[in-house]
Amino acid sequence: MKNLTKLALAGAIAAVTATASMAQELYTPNLSYRTGPFAATGIPLMNGQRDYMLMLNARDGGIGGVPVNFEECETGYSTEKGVECYERTKGQAIVTQPWSTGITLQVLPLTNVDEIPILAPGYGFSPMSDGKVFQWAFNMPAGYWDAASMILNELGGGTPAGLAGKKIGFLHLDHPYGKEPIPFFENMAAEHGFEFLPIPVGLSEMQNQSAQWLQIRRERPDYVVMWGWGAMNAGAITEAVKTRYPMDQFIGVWWSGHDADLAQVGADGAGYRSISWSQPQNDSGVMQAVNEHVVSAGDSLASDEERSGVFYQRGVVMSMMLAEAIGNAQAEFGVSEISASQLRWGLENINLTADRLAELGATGMVSPFSTSCSNHTGHAGGWMLQWDGEKFVQASDHLTSDMDAIKPLIAAAAADYAAANAPWPTNDDC
Amino acid sequence: MEMLSKIFVEPFADMVAAPDFLMQVIWEGLVSGVLYALIALGFVLIFRSSRIFNFAQGIMVVFAALTLVGLHAMGIPAWVSVALTLVVMFIIAVAIERIVLRPLVGQPDIILFMATIGITLFLVGTGETIFGGENKVMITSELGIPTGDVVLEPFGGFLLLQHLDITVVISAALLVCALLVFLGKTQMGRAIRALGDDHQAALSVGISLQTIWVLVWFVSGIIALVTGIAWGARAGVSFALEIIAFKALPVLMLGGLESITGAIIGGLAIGVLEKMFEIYWGQPLLGGNTEVWFAYVLALGVLLFRPQGLFGEKIIERV
Numbered sequence: 001m002k003n004l005t006k007l008a009l010a011g012a013i014a015a016v017t018a019t020a021s022m023a024q025e026l027y028t029p030n031l032s033y034r035t036g037p038f039a040a041t042g043i044p045l046m047n048g049q050r051d052y053m054l055m056l057n058a059r060d061g062g063i064g065g066v067p068v069n070f071e072e073c074e075t076g077y078s079t080e081k082g083v084e085c086y087e088r089t090k091g092q093a094i095v096t097q098p099w100s101t102g103i104t105l106q107v108l109p110l111t112n113v114d115e116i117p118i119l120a121p122g123y124g125f126s127p128m129s130d131g132k133v134f135q136w137a138f139n140m141p142a143g144y145w146d147a148a149s150m151i152l153n154e155l156g157g158g159t160p161a162g163l164a165g166k167k168i169g170f171l172h173l174d175h176p177y178g179k180e181p182i183p184f185f186e187n188m189a190a191e192h193g194f195e196f197l198p199i200p201v202g203l204s205e206m207q208n209q210s211a212q213w214l215q216i217r218r219e220r221p222d223y224v225v226m227w228g229w230g231a232m233n234a235g236a237i238t239e240a241v242k243t244r245y246p247m248d249q250f251i252g253v254w255w256s257g258h259d260a261d262l263a264q265v266g267a268d269g270a271g272y273r274s275i276s277w278s279q280p281q282n283d284s285g286v287m288q289a290v291n292e293h294v295v296s297a298g299d300s301l302a303s304d305e306e307r308s309g310v311f312y313q314r315g316v317v318m319s320m321m322l323a324e325a326i327g328n329a330q331a332e333f334g335v336s337e338i339s340a341s342q343l344r345w346g347l348e349n350i351n352l353t354a355d356r357l358a359e360l361g362a363t364g365m366v367s368p369f370s371t372s373c374s375n376h377t378g379h380a381g382g383w384m385l386q387w388d389g390e391k392f393v394q395a396s397d398h399l400t401s402d403m404d405a406i407k408p409l410i411a412a413a414a415a416d417y418a419a420a421n422a423p424w425p426t427n428d429d430c
Numbered sequence: 431m432e433m434l435s436k437i438f439v440e441p442f443a444d445m446v447a448a449p450d451f452l453m454q455v456i457w458e459g460l461v462s463g464v465l466y467a468l469i470a471l472g473f474v475l476i477f478r479s480s481r482i483f484n485f486a487q488g489i490m491v492v493f494a495a496l497t498l499v500g501l502h503a504m505g506i507p508a509w510v511s512v513a514l515t516l517v518v519m520f521i522i523a524v525a526i527e528r529i530v531l532r533p534l535v536g537q538p539d540i541i542l543f544m545a546t547i548g549i550t551l552f553l554v555g556t557g558e559t560i561f562g563g564e565n566k567v568m569i570t571s572e573l574g575i576p577t578g579d580v581v582l583e584p585f586g587g588f589l590l591l592q593h594l595d596i597t598v599v600i601s602a603a604l605l606v607c608a609l610l611v612f613l614g615k616t617q618m619g620r621a622i623r624a625l626g627d628d629h630q631a632a633l634s635v636g637i638s639l640q641t642i643w644v645l646v647w648f649v650s651g652i653i654a655l656v657t658g659i660a661w662g663a664r665a666g667v668s669f670a671l672e673i674i675a676f677k678a679l680p681v682l683m684l685g686g687l688e689s690i691t692g693a694i695i696g697g698l699a700i701g702v703l704e705k706m707f708e709i710y711w712g713q714p715l716l717g718g719n720t721e722v723w724f725a726y727v728l729a730l731g732v733l734l735f736r737p738q739g740l741f742g743e744k745i746i747e748r749v
Contacts, residue, residue: 200719208465231565261565264565
């Protein structure tokens with residue numbers, strides 16, 4: 001009996017301690033993938049995200065004095081595992097970061113019920129931009145349709161009208177992510193009179209794309225646009241080099257612009273371009289802070305080479321945007337330990353001006369943008385980065401997407417989604 | 431009528447109109463087929479000697495390639511790294527026999543199959559811990575593998591042959607020849623075949639089960655290393671290479687699990703046929719990406735008529 005009493009007492013103390021410790025943190029789980037076929041591209045991004053939060057914890061004691069618990073849940077880029085991770089972490093989470101368009105689409109309806117914001121920076125479902133319909137989903141600073149629009153503008157010499165009569169091959173992963181921009185491309189092809197040719201790449205064919213590149217040889221597209229991920233990127237780039245496809249006619253989305261993928265071909269890949277909403281700034285204040293508080297302390301998982309790359313520093317920017325939203329919510333509601341719904345307000349009120357970016361030490365890493373209740377993307381625009389044989393360098397001025405073309409499509413797609421999933425709650429206050 | 435023309439007329443007209451392109455399609459199919467056959471060979475060798483379907487063959491390819499690249503990154507010369515990688519694969523073979531297989535002797539096949547899933551998970555975890563998940567560049571040039579190309583002009587057209595692909599085809603052919611000589615002409619090779627034919631009879635004449643298992647797992651490790659180099663040279667070395675093991679499954683279904691000849695012919699047939707189907711029928715009619723399922727449908731068709739595969743042994747079990 002005595003032992004039982006002791007055991008009960010110990011249990012109670014442990015429960016109280018655990019509750020207290022849980023309450024003294026901001027739990028922002030990341031549904032990461034450091035294993036499996038997509039790990040090669042996932043790892044640097046997740047290292048960047050992690051290191052920024054570690055830096056805030058080390059330098060500032062967290063955000064608003066509350067440490068950030070940036071726990072990772074491994075999904076292996078599997079949608080099923082991603083949903084499991086979401087279910088496992090949602091109890092205490094103030095945000096979920098699904099890290100795959102497939103997982104995002106699965107948890108999208110769940111977050112309406114659980115009232116947890118989804119943060120999917122630069123990925124996910126493009127109509128999530130419509131905050132009135134997708135109250136809990138955010139994909140700032142730019143969505144896939146922004147990327148598609150900027151690419152078409154660039155290829156058309158400033159406007160997609162310049163592509164009339166041309167043929168564009170769309171090499172994409174045969175996965176929800178790869179198919180995401182197809183409605184936008186098809187719409188623009190019909191409007192501007194260019195031919196759009198989708199070329200899917202299956203998971204098991206990512207490293208042997210000879211059939212896809214034979215099709216490209218036969219169809220002779222004027223440009224090849226790539227929506228690749230994981231091993232598909234390196235597979236496509238090596239195949240393009242092998243088949244002597246002109247690299248200056250080959251252009252990828254921001255997830256197809258990873259330094260390590262291009263390193264497979266080195267100088268042979270020179271000229272390849274990738275649209276990007278972020279760009280590395282090795283000497284920036286934020287990178288110096290990460291070096292000082294995380295790298296020097298031996299807490300970073302990334303190598304020196306990785307930390308100077310596009311993906312790692314994009315991960316840093318992702319966490320910076322989340323931290324900014326948390327800070328906004330703390331200031332607005334006057335509490336340090338914010339709730340998920342308070343964070344939603346924070347995400348809807350991001351205002352990263354040039355001055356604020358300078359204050360954060362991130363000038364040039366992402367362009368200034370703001371979000372609102374109705375605009376969950378921000379549509380920040382980006383830059384064209386080009387592989388010079390050794391690294392990606394900026395190859396354009398700041399680019400923006402054609403919002404006149406995107407907005408009606410977003411509204412229509414969001415309305416279709418809501419109708420197909422009725423009853424779907426909307427935020428009529430927006 | 432138009433559909434019938436697209437199926438039965440236009441593809442063949444395209445082949446005749448552009449014979450150089452057809453040759454390119456066949457060549458690419460052959461190269462893919464050789465790579466599929468290499469993976470399938472690893473499965474066949476282990477199945478022949480132990481009736482174990484080795485689920486770990488894919489991760490062995492990854493592990494071998496990662497070890498090679500990892501050792502070279504430590505400053506060890508390329509060919510010394512190859513030798514050390516073979517030592518690592520031998521140690522893995524011994525460990526698998528001692529720790530996993532020996533305690534399971536006499537257990538049902540499904541138990542041994544499940545054990546290979548365990549080996550897979552162990553190698554995945556160990557590999558990620560030691561080497562990390564990042565994509566690494568295969569040391570192609572350091573190994574002396576040529577990386578240029580040859581341009582031919584058959585029928586006044588354009589045919590591009592990569593030196594790397596030619597090297598892969600020749601290396602695979604030499605490896606298969608060596609394997610056939612080993613299995614057919616050496617005492618150890620005959621012992622492997624004997625064990626595959628009848629365990630009890632082989633054991634009764636003094637063939638050591640333990641030695642043979644270590645040997646076949648080691649030879650599978652060698653094949654895994656060659657496969658890893660060949661695939662890794664195409665798009666880098668990462669855990670994504672594990673996926674390619676799935677391409678060996680229809681090859682095994684088609685060629686038969688016990689037949690080396692079946693693995694080779696099955697691999698080549700699937701490589702060429704899936705490529706031709708994709709280019710001439712799949713892309714124009716079905717939107718492409720038919721390679722994901724074509725080989726399975728083909729294998730399924732064969733299984734309907736020959737459940738043991740084209741070259742597999744017909745097993746008659748009497749009650």
